[in-house]
Amino acid sequence: MERWTWRSTSPEETLALGRWLGERAQAGDVFLMEGDLGAGKTLMTKGIALGLGIDPEQVTSPSFTLMQVHHGRLPLYHMDLYRLERAADVEALGLEEFLEGDGVAVVEWAARLPEGLRPEEGLVVRLDVVDEQVRAVELVARGRRMEGLLGQLAMGEGVQQGPDDEQRKE
Amino acid sequence: MAGLARDGLILGIETSCDETGAAVVAGGTRLLSNVVASQVEIHRRFGGVVPEIASRRHVETLLPVVRQALDQAGLALSDLDAVAVTQGPGLVGALLVGIAGAKALAYGAGLPLVAVNHIEGHIYANRLDFPELEPPFLCLIASGGHTELLEVVDWGVYRRLGKTRDDAAGEAIDKIGRAMGLAYPAGAELDRLAREGDPEAFSFPRALREGFDFSFSGLKTAALTLWRQLQDREEVPLADFAASFQEAVVGVLAEKTLAAAREVGAQAIAVAGGVAANSRLRQLLSEGAAALGVPFYVPRPAFCTDNGAMIAAAGYVRWQRGERAGLDLNAVPNLSLDG
Numbered sequence: 001m002e003r004w005t006w007r008s009t010s011p012e013e014t015l016a017l018g019r020w021l022g023e024r025a026q027a028g029d030v031f032l033m034e035g036d037l038g039a040g041k042t043l044m045t046k047g048i049a050l051g052l053g054i055d056p057e058q059v060t061s062p063s064f065t066l067m068q069v070h071h072g073r074l075p076l077y078h079m080d081l082y083r084l085e086r087a088a089d090v091e092a093l094g095l096e097e098f099l100e101g102d103g104v105a106v107v108e109w110a111a112r113l114p115e116g117l118r119p120e121e122g123l124v125v126r127l128d129v130v131d132e133q134v135r136a137v138e139l140v141a142r143g144r145r146m147e148g149l150l151g152q153l154a155m156g157e158g159v160q161q162g163p164d165d166e167q168r169k170e
Numbered sequence: 171m172a173g174l175a176r177d178g179l180i181l182g183i184e185t186s187c188d189e190t191g192a193a194v195v196a197g198g199t200r201l202l203s204n205v206v207a208s209q210v211e212i213h214r215r216f217g218g219v220v221p222e223i224a225s226r227r228h229v230e231t232l233l234p235v236v237r238q239a240l241d242q243a244g245l246a247l248s249d250l251d252a253v254a255v256t257q258g259p260g261l262v263g264a265l266l267v268g269i270a271g272a273k274a275l276a277y278g279a280g281l282p283l284v285a286v287n288h289i290e291g292h293i294y295a296n297r298l299d300f301p302e303l304e305p306p307f308l309c310l311i312a313s314g315g316h317t318e319l320l321e322v323v324d325w326g327v328y329r330r331l332g333k334t335r336d337d338a339a340g341e342a343i344d345k346i347g348r349a350m351g352l353a354y355p356a357g358a359e360l361d362r363l364a365r366e367g368d369p370e371a372f373s374f375p376r377a378l379r380e381g382f383d384f385s386f387s388g389l390k391t392a393a394l395t396l397w398r399q400l401q402d403r404e405e406v407p408l409a410d411f412a413a414s415f416q417e418a419v420v421g422v423l424a425e426k427t428l429a430a431a432r433e434v435g436a437q438a439i440a441v442a443g444g445v446a447a448n449s450r451l452r453q454l455l456s457e458g459a460a461a462l463g464v465p466f467y468v469p470r471p472a473f474c475t476d477n478g479a480m481i482a483a484a485g486y487v488r489w490q491r492g493e494r495a496g497l498d499l500n501a502v503p504n505l506s507l508d509g
Contacts, residue, residue: 068503
């Protein structure tokens with residue numbers, strides 16, 4: 001499955017989806033987060049951290065620091081491209097070593113990754129604000145591994161506070 | 171220079187983010203020079219910190235800045251007692267430039283190298299303006315990357331009472347300021363604009379979490395939503411929005427700091443970091459400290475933002491305690507100040 005959409009009706013549900021992904025994450029996995037300010041990118045990353053056995057309290061927005069590393073079942077490389085305006089700035093950061101690394105990479109504001117740096121495999125996580133509580137979630141898989149993961153999600157192995165059938169779409 | 175040397179002459183080098191800073195401080199409190207090559211003008215063009223430019227600029231400016239700091243102090247490298255440098259937290263590429271430079275200077279002049287935590291540096295900025303400040307005291311550090319409430323039990327001994335769980339205070343201000351179209355850095359612009367507005371014009375969620383931790387993410391989202399709604403109005407109430415949003419951010423900072431001061435029975439309150447330059451935060455903390463009957467310290471704005479003097483001031487205490495870094499010193503981008 002290449003694309004899966006869902007509606008999160010609370011921050012807790014967004015966190016739970018992140019956790020589901022984090023629990024299944026493997027070394028080299030890349031999560032590319034997209035969505036406006038306040039959509040829940042850092043919150044989703046807290047969920048992924050939880051799934052990796054990292055205290056989510058440790059995970060804060062890296063907009064200023066650009067990257068924060070956390071150590072759980074696997075290292076979590078939490079990056080944020082919010083402050084970067086030009087592709088050249090991203091290229092010069094040397095992020096690629098973390099994208100193909102020994103751990104799990106989460107990239108906030110991933111749309112700012114230049115095409116050349118966009119990993120061929122990974123999961124695009126798009127969050128959009130619907131209202132104060134509700135977020136439209138779209139997951140797009142790149143590569144077999146993430147397609148398989150989305151398949152599991154759709155098969156209803158689902159998130160603890162997961163989606164109901166009507167909300168699932170191809 | 172022999173007399174001064176006994177005071178502990180420390181060259182402090184800071185390159186953790188925007189600024190290339192070098193300074194000479196005697197005895198941890200006496201400023202002999204402080205040179206900051208600000209990259210703000212360059213970053214203004216790009217609307218934020220551009221790390222690649224930051225690193226390259228640090229490379230270009232570090233040695234001239236160091237030379238100028240020594241010249242202004244009237245000292246040669248060989249007159250110094252140690253070279254102190256920011257080890258983290260910060261941007262790894264930027265930190266590495268300062269560390270490599272500090273190592274080379276220390277090695278070349280046969281001086282000890284001392285590693286300093288950037289956040290710790292912010293605390294010590296207070297000593298440059300207030301040499302009488304002694305622990306124990308409570309210190310709020312609020313900047314673009316950090317929001318921490320620390321009890322300074324002794325010099326070098328910190329107990330963290332609270333930190334942000336999501337966005338830093340300065341980050342929330344910067345992001346909303348940018349959404350408002352304010353010039354970078356947005357903090358100063360917002361402060362100026364807020365003075366003309368009504369802080370009670372709009373109400374925001376104050377997100378007073380239990381304990382002394384902070385959370386600014388919900389406030390950021392609420393402010394952004396309101397800002398977008400306001401665009402429909404014929405005249406966008408810019409100043410009122412700025413004043414109300416600023417009040418929500420610095421109000422929580424002040425409330426928590428004062429509550430913590432009451433709980434631990436703080437004998438003094440200090441504030442540091444870029445957000446400490448905010449005039450409303452200064453006012454709220456100053457009034458609150460006065461009500462508690464304890465002194466309130468805030469460094470001059472030039473010492474609130476990143477600079478080498480605060481690193482020299484912090485480095486002095488570590489140097490005095492015999493702490494030395496090896497030439498294998500490495501940058502630690504997420505260095506913490508626990509324990």
